[in-house]
Each structure stands twice: as C-alpha cells, then as structure tokens.
Amino acid sequence: MDKQIFDEMIATRRHLHTIPEEGWTEFQTTYIVAQRLQQLGYTDIRLGTQVINPKCVLGRHEKTVQAAIERAEDSGVPHEFIEKIEGYTGCVAVLNTGRPGPVTAFRFDMDCNPVEETDDPDHAPNRLGFRSTHHGLMHACGHDAHTALGLAVARWIMENKDQLKGTFKLVFQPAEEGVRGAVAIVGSGILDDVDIIIGSHCGGKVKLSEVGLVHKGVLASTKFDIYYKGTPSHAGNNPHKGHSALLAASATAMMIVGIPRHGDGASRVAVGRLVAGEGRNVTPVNAYMQTEVRGETAEINEYLCEKIEHIVKGNAEAYEVEGRIEKVGEATTIIECPDVLNDLKEIAQSLPEVTKVVDLCSPAGSEDFTMMLRHVVQRGGVGGMFRWGCNHHGHHRADFDLQDTQSMPIGFEVFTRYAQKVNGI
Numbered sequence: 001m002d003k004q005i006f007d008e009m010i011a012t013r014r015h016l017h018t019i020p021e022e023g024w025t026e027f028q029t030t031y032i033v034a035q036r037l038q039q040l041g042y043t044d045i046r047l048g049t050q051v052i053n054p055k056c057v058l059g060r061h062e063k064t065v066q067a068a069i070e071r072a073e074d075s076g077v078p079h080e081f082i083e084k085i086e087g088y089t090g091c092v093a094v095l096n097t098g099r100p101g102p103v104t105a106f107r108f109d110m111d112c113n114p115v116e117e118t119d120d121p122d123h124a125p126n127r128l129g130f131r132s133t134h135h136g137l138m139h140a141c142g143h144d145a146h147t148a149l150g151l152a153v154a155r156w157i158m159e160n161k162d163q164l165k166g167t168f169k170l171v172f173q174p175a176e177e178g179v180r181g182a183v184a185i186v187g188s189g190i191l192d193d194v195d196i197i198i199g200s201h202c203g204g205k206v207k208l209s210e211v212g213l214v215h216k217g218v219l220a221s222t223k224f225d226i227y228y229k230g231t232p233s234h235a236g237n238n239p240h241k242g243h244s245a246l247l248a249a250s251a252t253a254m255m256i257v258g259i260p261r262h263g264d265g266a267s268r269v270a271v272g273r274l275v276a277g278e279g280r281n282v283t284p285v286n287a288y289m290q291t292e293v294r295g296e297t298a299e300i301n302e303y304l305c306e307k308i309e310h311i312v313k314g315n316a317e318a319y320e321v322e323g324r325i326e327k328v329g330e331a332t333t334i335i336e337c338p339d340v341l342n343d344l345k346e347i348a349q350s351l352p353e354v355t356k357v358v359d360l361c362s363p364a365g366s367e368d369f370t371m372m373l374r375h376v377v378q379r380g381g382v383g384g385m386f387r388w389g390c391n392h393h394g395h396h397r398a399d400f401d402l403q404d405t406q407s408m409p410i411g412f413e414v415f416t417r418y419a420q421k422v423n424g425i
C-alpha cells in the first residue's frame with residue numbers, strides 16, 4: 001500500500017489506542033474521524049443524531065455519557081461539536097462519484113472495552129509508548145485499528161475517486177461491544193439505499209497473515225439488564241414484612257443457567273453481574289443483573305429470550321417484588337451471500353502477504369454488523385464480513401495486541417481492492 005497512507009494509518013491507530021472510549025462515549029474518536037474526513041475533502045459528513053436514531057439506541061448510560069463529554073471537552077473537543085451531534089456519537093461519510101453505480105457501505109466500529117491495559121513492558125503499546133491514558137479503559141478488541149483502517153480507506157477512495165463510480169458510505173459505528181450500536185444506525189435510515197455492505201474484524205481465530213471469510217457461526221444474541229425492586233423491613237423485628245429483591249435476583253440467576261438447552265443447535269446463557277442489597281439487617285430493596293443469551297439461529301436465541309422473560313415475571317410474582325427487564329443489546333446471525341464471499345476470497349488469495357484464506361463456519365462470538373447486513377439484504381442488497389488475522393492471547397484481555405504494521409495493511413488491501421472491483425470504472 002501507499003507509504004503515506006500506511007504511515008498515517010499506523011499513527012492514527014496508535015493515537016486512538018491512547019484515548020479509548022466505551023460504547024456511546026466515542027466523542028474524541030468521532031471528532032477525530034469527522035475532522036480528518038473533512039480535511040480529506042468529504043463534504044457530506046453526517047454525525048450523531050443524523051446517523052443514530054435515539055429511539056433505537058440500546059444500552060446507553062446517561063451518566064457515563066456525561067462524564068465522557070466532560071473528558072472530551074477537557075481534551076479539546078469543542079462544545080459546539082457535542083451540541084451539533086446532540087450527545088450521540090457516530091459518523092457516516094457519503095461520497096457520490098457522480099457516475100452511476102452501486103451504493104457501497106463499509107462499516108468500521110470505534111468503541112473500546114472496560115479493561116485496564118497490562119503493565120507488561122513487552123506489550124507493544126508499552127514498549128512503543130502508546131498505551132491507554134484512560135484509566136480502566138483499553139482498546140482490547142482492535143476497534144482502534146478498525147477506525148484507523150476506515151480513515152485510510154476513506155483517504156484512498158478520495159484519492160482514487162476519478163476511477164470510481166457509484167456512491168460510498170463509510171460508516172463509523174459507536175457501541176459495537178454489547179451489540180448496541182448497529183440497530184440505531186439502521187433505525188436512522190442511512191443504510192436504506194445501500195446495495196452492498198462490507199464489515200471486517202481483526203483477529204478472532206484468524207492468525208497473522210491470514211484472511212477469514214465469515215460464512216456461518218456468528219451467534220444471534222440478546223443482552224438484558226434486569227431490575228428487581230422489593231420492600232424494605234427490619235430483618236430482626238419484621239422480616240415477614242419485607243420482600244427481598246436480592247432473593248428474587250438470586251433465584252433468577254440460578255434459573256437462567258438452568259434453562260433447558262435447545263435441540264436444534266448451539267446456545268449460550270450467562271449471568272455476568274448481580275448487585276443487590278443495602279445492608280446486613282435490611283431486607284434488600286434493589287437488585288440489578290446483567291445477563292445475555294446467544295443462539296446458533298435467531299429462533300434458538302428467541303427461545304432463550306422468552307424463557308428469561310418468564311423467569312423474571314415468575315420470580316417477581318413468587319417473591320412479591322417488582323421485576324423489570326430491559327433489552328440493552330441485539331445481534332442476529334450472519335447471512336451468507338456467496339458471491340460477495342467469493343469476491344473477497346479471490347482478492348485475499350491474490351495478496352502476496354496473505355499465506356492462507358480460511359472459511360469460518362463454527363460457532364464463535366456475536367457481532368452487531370449482522371443487524372446492518374440483515375437490513376441491507378431484506379431490501380434487496382448483499383454483503384459480507386471478513387477477518388484480517390493477528391496473533392493474540394484473546395480479545396478483551398489486558399494484553400491484546402494486533403501487530404498493526406503487519407495486520408492492518410491486509411485489511412486495507414481487501415477493502416480497497418473490493419471497492420475497485422464493485423465500484424471501479
């Protein structure tokens with residue numbers, strides 16, 4: 001790839017790595033993306049509520065958002081920018097070449113993880129001086145690289161626009177972690193006219209110098225927050241007058257992990273967090289839980305969701321407390337568009353730096369790109385997802401790294417060559 005684009009891409013990735021931002025708080029990142037797109041010559045840059053439908057937003061916490069706005073303003077993001085985006089992160093750049101051709105969308109996610117980065121001096125960000133400066137936050141899934149890759153692709157498209165036809169939509173998505181952001185982008189209507197949508201992710205099971213094509217195995221998933229509200233009483237004097245939110249939540253946790261598995265395919269259930277109670281001798285009034293389910297098919301996932309809803313309702317009744325369940329994240333399975341995957345495969349196989357192209361089919365994690373792909377396919381379009389590999393000890397770990405100088409150029413080549421293939425004159 002072009003040396004200048006390469007240098008800028010790596011520098012951008014490393015800078016973004018120093019300022020990780022959680023889902024729905026990507027204010028500095030969105031600002032950097034928007035500024036750079038403008039410098040590159042993009043004139044149609046849509047931001048915040050122009051590309052995020054607040055009614056469809058899942059898992060956004062106002063307190064966390066407000067704290068992040070303060071941090072962003074302290075580090076130089078103008079107040080007017082926050083006002084312009086109406087407190088919602090996310091950015092889509094649209095480039096119409098003026099020549100008829102497909103509307104092609106590329107998706108790049110921007111958020112980080114609530115992980116404290118390792119102190120290990122051998123960890124590349126420590127060794128090369130770009131570790132996270134945000135306490136308790138880290139790009140431990142490589143979305144810093146995804147965003148930088150998106151800007152590099154944006155630059156290439158702008159520099160090569162005279163050889164391209166149709167329209168490009170470069171989607172910089174907030175809140176992929178917890179599969180929260182994609183539904184709100186779909187809800188904005190920005191993808192309604194898209195003919196082709198492509199997403200990518202680094203790593204996973206795909207090693208450095210390899211490219212993976214995602215055929216199957218992306219699990220449908222729903223994330224829930226569950227709240228119970230009980231009645232307080234003195235645990236010594238009047239235990240019979242209290243209704244315990246803690247016990248309702250505990251029973252719920254045990255019952256959720258006891259849901260019978262589905263005969264038609266793989267499933268997952270998890271209770272990741274349970275906070276309850278106020279003090280030793282008070283009947284607990286409040287309980288809060290974070291749970292998630294996943295299924296190999298949308299039907300299996302839906303089966304698990306229904307079971308959880310019954311359990312929450314049933315335990316509210318049994319423990320005489322109020323129960324409330326809130327959906328905070330949603331993703332579906334991947335739709336396989338063979339022609340798109342074949343094109344991506346041909347491109348990957350043609351790259352001298354790629355040693356192996358693998359077909360990914362076995363159950364793995366979840367990815368909310370699936371919600372965008374489903375929307376595009378339902379409206380007659382196509383799309384697909386690929387992985388550009390890296391060597392790592394596991395995503396979301398404090399020592400996650402992705403060998404940016406070797407791995408990212410492969411992602412760049414696949415995107416830009418695909419752009420040439422479908423939107424080339």
Ligand SMILES: [Zn+2]
Pocket residue numbers: 141142143176201
């Ligand atoms: Zn990720």
